[in-house]
Amino acid sequence: MFGGGGGGLNPRKMKQMMEQMGIDLEDIDAEEVVIKTPEEELVFDDAEVQRMDAQGQQTYQIVGEPATRERGGDGDGESDAGGDAESSAADAEIPQADVDIVAQRAGVDEETARQALEETDGDLAAAVASLE
Incomplete structure (x- = not known):
């Protein structure tokens, strides 16, 4: 190198x-x-x-x-495994990495972090701010 x-x-x-x-x-x-x-x-x-x-x-x-x-044409092929259609669609929209960041910064669980991201259309800063 x-x-x-x-x-x-x-x-x-x-x-x-x-x-x-x-x-x-x-x-x-x-x-x-x-x-x-x-x-x-x-x-x-x-x-x-x-x-x-x-x-x-x-x-x-x-x-x-x-x-x-x-x-594939539908994004990542793993998000459709398990769960109902509504949660699968939501999971596909919000990347897991974003959920992890919000959960860590705001000190909340993943489900709460995902909900905050969905409410703020995936805006990391707004999601963290709404949870603090």
């Missing part, structure tokens, strides 16, 4: 420098990583995943070769 040859830093020195700058690296034992785009899904099996925490931001690095799957 930082070039070949003998001029690179050794991993121990690199880790020490990152710790001094307040950067924390953590390996994540991920079984699968899925990246969804409007046209396709990139599915990484057995990928190496690292999370870097620096200055309050989390950055994820994925190393591996993804398999590509085309996405």
Whole structure:
């Protein structure tokens, strides 16, 4: 990543420098990583995943070769599994990541967070504000 040859830093020195700058690296034992785009899904099996925490931001690095799957015309194919048609439609509109963010920021359960997001048409800031 930082070039070949003998001029690179050794991993121990690199880790020490990152710790001094307040950067924390953590390996994540991920079984699968899925990246969804409007046209396709990139599915990484057995990928190496690292999370870097620096200055309050989390950055994820994925190393591996993804398999590509085309996405269906109805969005993501998993939201229709289980539940009644009304809750499935609502689940498809509000991403789980948004529900998790609102639940964490407002200190409420997922169901309450989802309801707040539905009431604010998916506006994260408005949903959090309505719960505080």
